[in-house]
Amino acid sequence: MASITFVLNGKRTTVDVDSDTPLLWVLRDTLGLTATKYGCGEGICGSCTVLMDGEATRSCVTPVQLAEEKTIVTLEGLGAERLHALQEAWIEEEVPQCGYCQPGQIMTAAALLQANPKPSDKEIDEMMSSVLCRCGTYPRIKRAIKRAAQGGGQ
C-alpha cells in the first residue's frame, strides 16, 4: 500500500492503495467516480480515457503511482461548473446511443481541442479512431467536435 496524492477534478486527493493499481479502478472503486468506464483493460478501446496533465490517458493501463502530483480530469470534472463546449455540442448533435463509451470519446476530444482548437477532418479522424464505439456514433461525434471547435473550442 502507498499513499498517492494528485489533483482530481480540481481537488487535492490522497488515496492509500497498492501503487500498481490502475488509475481506472482507483477512480471507480476507491473514489466512487464511475463515469470513467472499464471496456477492455488493455488500453485498446479508450472507454477509460481521462486527462492527465491535459493528455488523453488510458486509465485502465496507468498505474496510479504515475498520477502522483499530476492533475487528473474525469468527465465528472470536465463540466462541473459549466458544461464544456464539447458536452453542449454532444447534446446538440444527440451523439450518444447506449452512452457507455462516451466518457472516453468526450475526454479524448477534449484533449484534442486543448492541443489543437481547430482540428482538420484528418486530425479528428486520427485522434478519434483510437476510441471504439459499438453503437456507431462516429458520424455524430465528428459533427459534435466540429461544432464545439467552431464555437471556440474551450
Place this chain on the structure above:
Amino acid sequence: MTSSNTIDRREFIKVASAAGTGLVLAFYLPATADAAVDTSGGTFEPNVWLRIGTDNRVTITLSRSEMGQGIMTSMAMIVADELDADWKNVSVEQAIAHPKKYGSMSTGGSWSIRGHWDIWRKAGATARMMLLSAAAAQWKVEPSTCKTEPNVVLHSTGKKLSYGELASAAAALPVPTDVVLKDPSAFRYIGKRMKRLDTPAKVKGTAIFGIDIRRPGMLFASVEQSAVFGGKAVSHDATQALAIPGVVRVLPTAKGIAVVATSTWAAFQGREALKITWDEGQWATQSSESIWATFAELSKEPGTSGDKAGDALAALPAAAKTVEAIYRAPLLAHATMEPMNCTADVRTDGTCELWVPSQSPQAAQTEAARVLGVDVERVKVNTTLLGGGFGRRLAADYVTDAVQLSKELGKPVQVVWTREDDMQHDLYRPMTYNVFRGGLDAAGELIAWHHRIVGPNSRGLVTGGSKPPYAIPNYLVDYHLKEVGVPIGAWRAVGPTQNGWVVESFVDEMAHAAKKDPYEFRRALLANSPRLKRALEFAADKAKWGSKLPKGVGRGIAAVESFGSSVAEVAEVSVEDGKLRIHRIVVAVDCGPVVNPDTIEAQVESALVMTLTGMIKDEITIERGRVKQSNFDDHRLLTFEEMPKVEVYTIPSTEPVGGIGEPALPPAAPAICNAIFAASGIRIRTLPLGPDTLRKR
C-alpha cells in the same frame, strides 16, 4: 384508495412477433385495481404507464430497457402526445420488474414501439379524457365544450385548470372504456426531432449503468469459467489468490471459480493467481474447421422442410440454367462495450434485490428466484441503463453467480465479467452453412430456388428470415440443426442478419446469371410484396440507380423486410489494391409511422457500423473447443475513420408501425457484397472478408 376507479377492465392485446424471433407475446393494460395503485395522495394514476402528481408533473413508467435505441424518449413522446402533456413536465422512470403488470418486459425483436404503439397511445388518451371530464364536472359544463393544451384543460369561456389541479378529481372518475386517439395531424411530439431524455446524463457522466452500481458494504467478484464450452472445474488451489490484498474469498459457483474481493481490480488479480484443474468435457478438440466440415457433410443430405411452394426439387433439373453456390455466415460476438455484470443483494429475510443491465428483467428475476429457491415476488429487479445490448442481455446467465455469491457472503456482490470473459462466453450469432441452387427458364425468369441451411440447433436463430420475399413458383428452404457445443443466442436482427445476406446475395447471382439488371430483376419479382417493392424503388431512386459511376466503382442493392419494417439499401464501393472502399450507402426505410426521425437515423447509422464490423473486422473462431479471440486487439471493431457516408431516407408511409432497432442490418451486408461484385467481379460467399479476399486471382 378510491373504489370508483378500480373497474375490473383488462384489455388483452395478443400479438405475434415477426421474422426470426418466433416468440408470441401478450400485453395488457391493467386497470388500477390490478396494479394496486395508491391514489390516496391525490396522485392520478389511471394505468401502469403514467401518473400525474398534484405538482403537475407527469411521470411515465418505462417497462422496456434503454440500451441506446432511444426508447425512453420515444415512449414518453407517444404517451405525452396523446395525454397532451407539456414536455417540460414529463419525466420517465424505469419500471421495477413485475411478472405480469406490464406484460412482457423483454426488449428485443425491435418490438418496443410496434408492440406498444396502440397501448401507449391509449394510456395517454385515457388519462387525458379523464382530466378533461374532471374539469367539465368541476365547471358543470359539457365535456365537449372543453379542450386540452399542454398540461391544462381549457373551457370555451377561457376557464383553465392544470393537470396537477385536476389530478385528485380525475383519480376518482371511472376509467373510460372507449377513447378517441388523436388524428396524426394533431401530434405535438410524434414525428418531431425531440431531444433525447437520456443524453444529458450520458454527456455529464452521471448516467448509471449496471457496472456503476455501488451499494453499502458491496464486494466485487470475478469468475473464472472453463475456456472450453461445457468444461467443469475439477479442483482449484486458492492459496496465491487469497494472498492478494483485498481478496476476501475464493469459492466455486455455477459458472466456475469465483474470487470475491473489496475491489474489482483485486478480484481480477485474484483470478490471475488461481490454479484450476479443468475437466474440459466433450468439445475439447473441436474447431471452427471441424464444425464447418460437419455442416458441409450434413448439407449433402435432405433436411427438414421449412418454407416452400410448388416443387423446387423437380423444377431445378428442368430449368434452362441453374446456379449453385455455398455461403458461410460466421459466428459473431455481441461485444457490448459494457461487459456483462450484475449486482445482487440477498438479505437474511430471503428477499433479494438486483441491479442489472438487462434486456429481460423478468428473466433476471426468474433466474434469481431459481437460484434462491424462492418465489419471484421475493426478487426485486432494478433495470439500469445498458451499455449496449444487441440481444446479448436477453439472457440471464450473468445473474446466476451474483445471486449465489451474495447469498454466501451475506453482502451485496457485483460480478463483473472481464472483456475476455465477455468475448469468450458470449451467446454468439450462429455460424451457418448455406447451399443454394437456383433455376432460370429460357426467358431468364427465376422459376426454382432451393436453400439448404445447416446450423446449430436453434431453428429460429438459424432459419429466421430465410423465406425469399420474391414470387418464385417453386421454392424450398430445408435445414439441418446440429448441436456443436457453442452457445448461441439472439444477435441484433437475429436470423434475418445472416439469411438477409445470403438470400439477397444469391438472388443477385441469379439476376446476373439471367443477364438482367439486379434492381429490375428484384422489382419484377416483388409484385406481391408492395411494401418491400416501394422501399426498393425508393432506395434506387435516391441512389440514382442506373446513372453513370466513376471507373472502378460498383453499385449493389438489397431489400429485406424484417421486424415489421421494409428496408432497401444501395451501396457504392470500389476495390482498390485489394481494399474495400465504401463511397456511399443509401438507406430507404419504411417503418410505418415515424416517432422520432433522429432516432431512426441513429439506428440506421448504428446498423451500418454493426454490419460493417461483422463484414470486415470481427469473427469468432473456435480452436481446441474454445474461442480464439479475447479482446479488442484480436476482435477488432470498426473505427471512426472507417465509417462510411450513410444517407437515410424515411419513406412517408401509412403502413402499420414497424421496428427500427434491427431492420436496417439485414440488407446492409448484401448491398455491399453485391456492390463489390459489380465493382470487381468478386462474389463474396464467406464473411468476414479475409486480408486477400479482394485481391484479383
